[in-house]
Amino acid sequence: MxxxxxxxxxxxxxxxxxxxxxxxxxxxxxxxxxxxxxxxxxxxxxxxxxxxxxxxxxxxxxxxxxxxxxxxxxxxxxxxxxxxxxxxxxxxxxxxxxxxxxxxxxxxxxxxxxxLLSGEYDEREAVVTIRAGAGGVDAADFAEMLLRMYLRWAERHGYPTKVMDTSYAEEAGLKSATFEVNVPYAYGNLSVEGGTHRLVRISPFDNQGRRQTSFAAVEVVPLIESTDSIEIPENELKIDVFRSSGPGGQSVNTTDSAVRMTHLPTGTVVSMQNEKSQIQNRAAALRVMQSRLLLLKKAEEAAERKELAGDVKASWGDQMRSYVLQPYQMVKDLRTEHEVGNPDKVFDGDIDDFIEAGIRWRRAQEKATAEV
Missing domain, CATH: 1.20.58.410 (Release factor)
Structure with a gap:
């Protein structure tokens, strides 16, 4: 035709x-x-x-x-x-x-x-945190795969990134990692990636070759700006310092420069160890802490107005995307139904179609909610 x-x-x-x-x-x-x-x-x-x-x-x-x-x-x-x-x-x-x-x-x-990115913070740069969930060493390995996926996505587009903190697991992979994407609209794009990701594969760490399901959580918050009104009283913060460490617990710094910051009223914890000094790590941790508390504050305000449990991400359920390597190969977003049959491309940062589908899905959800 x-x-x-x-x-x-x-x-x-x-x-x-x-x-x-x-x-x-x-x-x-x-x-x-x-x-x-x-x-x-x-x-x-x-x-x-x-x-x-x-x-x-x-x-x-x-x-x-x-x-x-x-x-x-x-x-x-x-x-x-x-x-x-x-x-x-x-x-x-x-x-x-x-x-x-x-x-x-x-x-x-x-x-x-x-x-479609018209939310209050969509124009902001983004702070992304990935945490290993259930699944032991496979989950830690999955968390590292996701970190590489997002960094490769940013690299494909020429977006500058900065890894702020990495906590390595004992055997392989990561317990958690936090990084920034320093480009406008990074938050608007990546916010649809927030949620629980699931990996199904034959475990490379299982000598019996059994299939393993593991999970990792992705959190995305907008990077705080100096004009944002988030003041945190000193008495609400607990600051711990420790030595930065590399893979397997290997020390990479002989001074106590790493910082763990806890917001006592909410239990929110931020760790930073990739800057050169304790002062720099403390400043970076405070900035991420402010970003998280700002988003938490907005979610609470939305809950009060509409009697919803936080922002739109809370309605996505426990699993938002599955990456299946065995017994077949497929990556599928459980909200948008978008799927591809080549996980290798996805893990190499080819996730634009998933992000676009997520943004369109979110806008449709927001529109439907507004019409109720």
Missing amino acids: ATDFTQEIKDLRATMASVREVTDLDALQQQIHDLEQQAADPSLWDDQERAQKVTSGLSRAKAEYERVTGMDQRIEDLEVLVEMGQEEDDADTLAEAERELQSLRQAVANLEVRT
Whole structure:
């Protein structure tokens, strides 16, 4: 069946109209203008931290603007390509147009997903914590597999990451790990990854070759900013210091630089050991603690308003995704029903389709709740 290019291009333009409406290109242009003026100030680099924020913010704003306007240009170019192919009845040109159409569909869909990220903290950078659950050494190994999966996902997109804390298990794998993804909308994207992940496979640690089911929990919180009003009284915090350690308990630091911070009223615990000094680890731990308490505060407010137990993640159930390696191979999200038959690609960071499906599912859930 021949492709209806006219309808396809019409659909692409309709989607881009909604993308432009949400993106607000005029406001984005003004933001670029303001940041360019700040970047031109010779005294900017007197404050290194502010200078980095301004320059990175300018780069991101320009990239966002060009991503939207560049997509409009690609649609126009596609239309010209189709007209040429049809007028000259050139099969090669029409085949090229078909390939570009497929590429544009995916690119526009990705932009459309961004428009669904309108939550209060969706624009924030993210702090992700992975913890081994039930399943012994297999669960610890699974936690390490998930850490690699998310870091590879970030690497694929060129997103900067920073591993803040790793707690190694005795035999293999990780008890827990915490890392940051330092790019706008990291929280909006990765928040749909929060929940319990399940792995089914023949255990490489079982000399009888039995099938093992293991679990790991993923927690995603928005990175705190200085403008957020979260004050934690000193008497609510318990601070413990200890020596950083590597795999198998091997010491990697001869000083007590690692920090474990406990918020006594809620029992929330944050550990940091990957910075060079105790002061740096303490500051990093406080920032993550504030992020978690901020999200907890918002969840409690939502529960009071709607008599729900926290935010939307609480309704996902104990297992949100299964990774099955035996007796067949499949990764399936239990909320969206999205599934693929190649776990190796998923564990290598190919999770964009799962994230997109999760964002669309979450928006549908929010819309349904609002209509009740």
